Amino acid sequence: MKIFYAIQATGNGHISRATQLYPYLQKYGEVDFFLSGNNATLDIKLPIKFKSKGCSLHYSKCGGLNYWDIVKNIKPRQIYKDADALPLTKYDVIINDFDSITSLACKMQKVHSVQLGHQASFISANTPRPEKKSLMGEMILKHYAPSPKNIGLHFEKYDSFILPPIIKDEIVQAEPTNLKHITVYLPSFDKDCLEKAFNKVSDVHFHWFLQGIEFKHTVGNITYFPVNQKKFNESLISCEGIITGGGFETPAEALYLKKKVLSIPIRSHYEQECNAAALKKMGVPVVYDVGNDFGNIIENWLNTEVIYPAMSANNIPETLQYMFDTYKE
Incomplete structure (x- = not known):
């Protein structure tokens, strides 16, 4: 089996998750990774076969986003070019961890994919939101990297398709x-x-x-x-x-x-x-x-003494088997 795994590199969390999943995925077949974005600071020890600058986050000085830098670094023409260049039809399974280029490529090339990751959990209305919702924020979460299948990861099981976090x-x-x-x-x-x-x-x-x-x-x-x-x-x-x-x-x-x-x-x-x-x-x-x-x-x-609820770790073999079974449906 040939597996394509898209990593959204707007931070280190997506890379950390992919690194943890990689040896488990290798039991199913050959895995090629696509790295999209350039915010990550970790030393990446994965077989990155494809890369794109994609859409990256830029921060202001003290704890905020710099929207001007984010917008000016988005290159729509290059994004379409990168999506068109991904040879997705050669893969049996396409795993997308919130990458818009891969989602676009799937649509252009008429291939199937599954979104596996934290952002997939926000497809559910049961997943916690702040008191004041953001219309733009909701649109990004739901439409930035859409996929016909979603397996979410979150702190708690807010919905049937949401599983515990993948812990290293x-x-x-x-x-x-x-x-x-x-x-x-x-x-x-x-x-x-x-x-x-x-x-x-x-x-x-x-x-x-x-x-x-x-x-x-x-x-x-x-x-x-x-x-x-x-x-x-x-x-x-x-x-x-x-x-x-x-x-x-x-x-x-x-x-x-x-x-x-x-x-x-x-x-x-x-x-x-x-x-x-x-x-x-x-x-x-x-x-x-x-x-x-x-x-x-x-x-x-x-x-202040606090007692937090116990956090479960994801059972990775079960999650991947569930993902592959879901992919075939």
Whole structure:
């Protein structure tokens, strides 16, 4: 069997999920990956056969999206060209993790696909949304990368086709410890947006994974790390808690490890606002604006006892078998 797997590289979560799934997919046949977008910072250890700049996210300085940079970097003519060039008719199964180019290519070439990933869960109206819905956000979630079949992944089973998150083997097999540091991963924030707030909480040590850092070093109560999957996993497994965005994979892994989570969703990023709504229902504190009192927010968060619901890990062999069976229907 020949399998085509499209990865939306607007962040590291999609790549992390594909990396975890790859050895399981190899049991079914040969897998070729298509990488669409250029936001990811992880070292990719997958057989990437096709690439496209696709549609990528661009961030403002302190926790928001830069829509001007996003729009000006979209090249519609190139997107159509890239879609037309994908040889999808040569594959038996096409897996799409929220990539618009692959979805367009399927339509142009009249081939079947299945959307497997977190965004597929938003096809269901039962999946949590913020109090104020965004019409544009809903349109993007439902029509950016449509597929006739959808298998969603989310924190809880909000609908029949939604399954638990795919947790990396390193996390599932880990024995969590608490070395009292706080892990930080906030790719939409520049260093100078949060550094002073972290310094104010001088009795707390932070492991801050930050793009642009070339080597690990410590200044005061902050140890700066390059974005590195292995080091991040080690920090997460041994932390007291994590401060992260409103993504899906990182909060899911932290909750699986029973770590404290403080979420700061990217401003005007509708999917992250939806995730934040789901996290709030689970008891996870969410901060929408980081101001002068952020240091106090961190202290209060650490001093408050919370019990989050248990997070299940996806049974990957069962999920893939379900996916392949669904694909044939």
